[in-house]
Amino acid sequence: MLPHQQRVVDEKNELDKKAKALSDFIGNSPVFETLDPEEQERMKVQNDIMWQYSEILGQRIAAF
Numbered sequence: 824m825l826p827h828q829q830r831v832v833d834e835k836n837e838l839d840k841k842a843k844a845l846s847d848f849i850g851n852s853p854v855f856e857t858l859d860p861e862e863q864e865r866m867k868v869q870n871d872i873m874w875q876y877s878e879i880l881g882q883r884i885a886a887f
Contacts (some may be wrong), residue, residue: 842873
């Protein structure tokens with residue numbers, strides 16, 4: 824694997840850890856329910872976009 828390809832793999836791994844942590848917070852933390860509804864929505868949108876980004880990185884990895 825070339826260095827620039829490894830950077831994409833590393834980026835996806837890091838992103839997946841962060842996205843999973845946010846998913847867990849949204850789904851399992853009682854603190855999430857205490858947040859302002861608008862903040863909850865922003866976090867949900869952020870999480871959705873993180874997973875979409877991860878999917879794109881996965882497609883790029885599959886292509887090399």
